[in-house]
Amino acid sequence: MTQVVITGTGLFTPEHAVDNDALVAAFNAWVEAENARRAEAGVEERLDYSSSDFIVKASGILNRYVLDAEGILDPERMRPRLPRRSNDELSIQGEMGVAAAGEALEAAGVAAADIDLVIVACSNLERPYPAVSVELQAALGAGGYAFDMNVACSSATFAIETAANAIRVGNASRALVVSPEICSAHLNFRDRDSHFIFGDACTAIVLESDELATAESGFEILGTRLVTRFSNAIRNNAGFLDRVTDSDPQAPDKLFIQEGRRVFKEVCPLVAALITDHLASLELADDDLARLWLHQANRHMNDLIARRVLGHDPGPGQAPIILDRYANTSSAGSIIAFHLHRQDLAPGAVGVVCSFGAGYSAGSVVVRRQRGHGVIEQRHGQGGSR
Ligand SMILES: CC(=O)SCCNC(=O)CCNC(=O)[C@H](O)C(C)(C)COP(=O)(O)OP(=O)(O)OC[C@H]1O[C@@H](n2cnc3c(N)ncnc32)[C@H](O)[C@@H]1OP(=O)(O)O
DSSP states (O other): OOOEEEEEEEEEOOSEEEEHHHHHHHHHHHHHHHHHHHHHTTOOOOOOOOOHHHHHHHHOOOEEEESOHHHHHOTTTOSOOOOOOOTTSOOHHHHHHHHHHHHHHHHHTOOGGGOOEEEEEOSOOSOSSSOHHHHHHHHHTOOSEEEEEOBTBTHHHHHHHHHHHHHHTTSOSEEEEEEEEEGGGTOOTTOTTTTTSBOEEEEEEEEEETTTOOSSSOEEEEEEEEEEOOOSSEEOOOOTTHHHHTOOTTSGGGSOEEOHHHHHHHHHHHHHHHHHHHHHHTTOOGGGEEEEEEOOSOHHHHHHHHHHHHSSOOOTTTSOOOHHHHOBOTTHHHHHHHHHSOTTOOTTOEEEEEEEETTTEEEEEEEEEOSSTTOOOSTTOOOSBO
16 A cells, blocks of 8 residues: 655744734724624623733733734724735735745755645635635646635635545646635634634645655654534634525624634544554554644644543643634644644654544544655554554
């Protein structure tokens, strides 16, 4: 069976950084104005203020990067301002994708023309068609075929499995998985419970059949495992039927909404069981795991999942946190952690990239650092989705 190797990753980080204090100042200025409006209109109910202390304590988030800070921090607007682009211009997600893909291709030592599958996988696509991936394929000069897919926060791991299988069956020899997440556009910055949760970023991953890979030390995919379980606890009702259902396009449910506590309670055990069962199916023990690159939604969730999987608190750097800087970047989060925190791993070290999110959906990708190019250990050398 063809072995599939991750040979390069890339990351696009928007220039605008917004820390909690700036976000909270904008939110509280809006609350003050809104409460004054309510008082004037004789409405009794008042809105509560937000606080940086709460955000850090509840989530571990200190900062987020966004495509446009000015629109978000304007209390009169509180949403990013992204100018409309003409059909002849590269789309916003296409531009993010070109930046992240360029870095990933360079790391892999692969020319764009040698890519024959491009998957754009993210929570929110900026239009239904033509597919952003097909536009990106053209912008990069990649060959083969391309398609978009959305499995919310698990989009990237589901796409890794899809790309790896395409390589295994011979439909592609090299694939690019790109996750351009513009979470600031689906976030209700006027909702106290969630206004701090998300940031924007784009990741890219190059996957190759091992016979073709030339990168010095790639990460061999030992197996992938995906799970979904329906839940309304995280939801966004925006959709193309809005126009014909005559529903209010400004209604709060047309943006991200969640029952945070429920998500915490229901998703942590699901994810811990997914990883543990996946490792067992690969004849790996929990303590074989040198690293957990977990989805980055909430620091406490990650601590709990890592503890459940490992049976003890993770060692320093064993379950890296990037949400302190990036906040929740949906499907990009676990890939950012993988991108930034893998180079120190010794050859042969095993780790898991694990996403979880709306759906619910969760994906586990177990990888092992190669011992220099072309040398693959046979002990856990199974291919396929396991
Ligand atoms: C998986 C995904 O990627 S989906 C997207 C992200 N999802 C998640 O992160 C799900 C996991 N859940 C969580 O992380 C958490 O539930 C959070 C961070 C969303 C919220 O933290 P919680 O501790 O659950 O806060 P909760 O909503 O219960 O509120 C606790 C208190 O803080 C208050 N509070 C809520 N928001 C704020 C705020 N912005 N500032 C100050 N206080 C606040 C509430 O009013 C409440 O006060 P009370 O105890 O007096 O009633």
